[in-house]
Amino acid sequence: MNERLDGPAPLEPMPTDWQRALAVVAHPDDLEYGCAAAIADWTDGGREVVYLLATRGEAGIDTIDPAACAPLREAEQRASAAVVGVPTVEFLDHRDGVLEYGLDLRRDIAAAIRRHRPELVITMNHRDTWGGAEGGGHWNTPDHKAVGRATLDAAGDAGNRWIFPELLTEQGLEPWDGVRWVAVSGTTTPTHAADAGPGLERSVTSLMEHKAYIAALTDEDPEAYVRAFLTGNTQQAAARFGGRPAVAFEVFPR
Template identity: 85%
Template sequence: MTEQTDQQALLQPMPTDWTRALAVVAHPDDLEYGCAAAIADWTDGGREVVYLLATRGEAGIDSIAPDACGPLREAEQRASAAVVGVSEVEFLDYRDGVVEYGLDLRRDIAAAIRRHRPELLITLNHRDTWGGAQGGGFWNTPDHKAVGRATLDAAGDAGNRWIFTELLSEQGLEPWNGVRWVAVAGSNTPTHAADAGPGLERSVKSLLEHKAYIEVLTDQDPEEYVRTFLTGNVRQAAVRFGGRPAVPFEVFPADRIPLV
């Protein structure tokens, strides 16, 4: 199969034989731009999804100082999550814009994995660019890269009792080897997709909850901006998913997640 043909290969349906997922991203709105339509459909089906955010997005609005912006964006994130059936939203309180990949971040995410015991772990594009599997496109932010990469690594850390031993000795968090897949939204090289149709309208409403952020991001009518962006993305993925609007993911199964 040629490289070009491989890039146009059909996307496989996302796994559905799971009950709990943990979504780990850097900022408020990351999931709403990335995969809320899929999450809405999953929670409708009775699955549990928890959100874990590294920051409160306090550096994201130039006209609002961080001490005021953080609580505002946290409130918007909680309201946004509720629209798609997510009631539990946690924040790690790393500083927005300067999140660094490292042991502290890996440990904090591994702790959350042990607490929530997900079978599906969701994160956002951890690579250098958005768009274009062979490079090009737009440069990704340091926070996205750090959190995405740390999430992939923490999937293995969570199952290894000899890494971050303090999680057991001090917090009583037993190792969790139950992560069966890590799904990366916004990947340049997706392998799977979830049907976006059932949850698309709620994904629009969910992103619209980030009102303060969207108002400074664009001069467009907020609903027009959000609907155009989200429907454009899912229609683009439909080409590789039998013509159905889709949320694409790059999926790493458990046998590709090393424990050491």
């Protein structure tokens, strides 16, 4: 439990004794809505972060055919990642909207973990809802749930040579058992937080790179919409992080 009699427990600082991270999400914009402020600060400190996206987000804009949408959203994601110091963005090319949790997805993510050898793996809310432990809230999307769960499992798969042995025999990817934590963003049961202050402005710029998606999503002024959303999230976490704007994570040690 993460509760005390006088309210929720303070959030612990995120681990800092790591050099490489792999962030695994379903769609372009997932990381920008969740944790880009933390990533900006980490890369400023000399840490390496790689993005892995299961889809290209091609089913995400109703007014744009998927064939045209996929390259547009890929380009926006690469520009967005560059703003926060992430030069490497990979796509697995699973179909947007119909991702399924299973062996294929676990294998693909485990292969990426073996390639990049991260100590920290980041993903998004893998639970049925965005609501709290008591239920309620908004229903999560199938893609988020599938990728989140597969990532949590793949962190272990990557270190076991007898699970997906073809990754070694066919791709030459040696097992990597060096993942020390999986950090889940977008959770309503966080345990840790990273200071969002140093990277907050760049996180706003980073999300605004998703121009086509935001234009289809809201009629509000893009910067006003983005700034209100991101600052609201960081201020909500601040109440449990010494009053500092923060990006919250649920951390599962391994």
